[in-house]
Amino acid sequence: MGDFNHTDICWRDNAAEHKQSRKFLECVDDNFLLQVTEEPTRRGATLDLILTNKEGLVGDVKLKGSLGCSDHRMVEFRVLRAARRVRSKLTTLDFRRADFGLFRDLLGRIPWDKALEGRGAQDSWLIFKGHLLQAQE
Incomplete structure (x- = not known):
């Protein structure tokens, strides 16, 4: 989880304008990671990401208001226990x-x-x- 500052990435299309952002997408893909934050976290851009290597491991993602003077929204999520985890069809x-x-x-x-x-x-x-x-x- 973190602020990755790639404002040009479109996570829905898995595309980006800038070379550095395309390299970041390639790294995410090459490492079989999933990005689960679905809503913008700062001025229409999804910058605060939750990356996981297992589908169903992270859930209940909610965006909250900002903390203090930050212009980013807070991201709240749960790491799901094995009992609630979605079984992968791998x-x-x-x-x-x-x-x-x-x-x-x-x-x-x-x-x-x-x-x-x-x-x-x-x-x-x-x-x-x-x-x-x-x-x-």
Whole structure:
């Protein structure tokens, strides 16, 4: 939980204008973190973030008034106990049963030059990840 000061990040679209903010989004994504603050905390921007690595671990997020002279709203939340935690539908892969030849063939059929042409790193990663997950099925 903290004040990250990336005023240009749109958390709903997972997008940002500035390079430093895009790097921050990439870091959040690369570390499999979820950002759970949904409302703006300062002048229309969501700056005070709650990052978690497990869905359902943090809940009851509420924004309150400001504390003292601060222009940020206070963020109140609960760390949920195991009894109230939402069970994750995380599946794990059995690599012993994987057909890596087929996997390589499926990914090899994609015209990567055209698929990634003119795209930035974030868009390219999302396209690659989508194809990777599709081939995994």
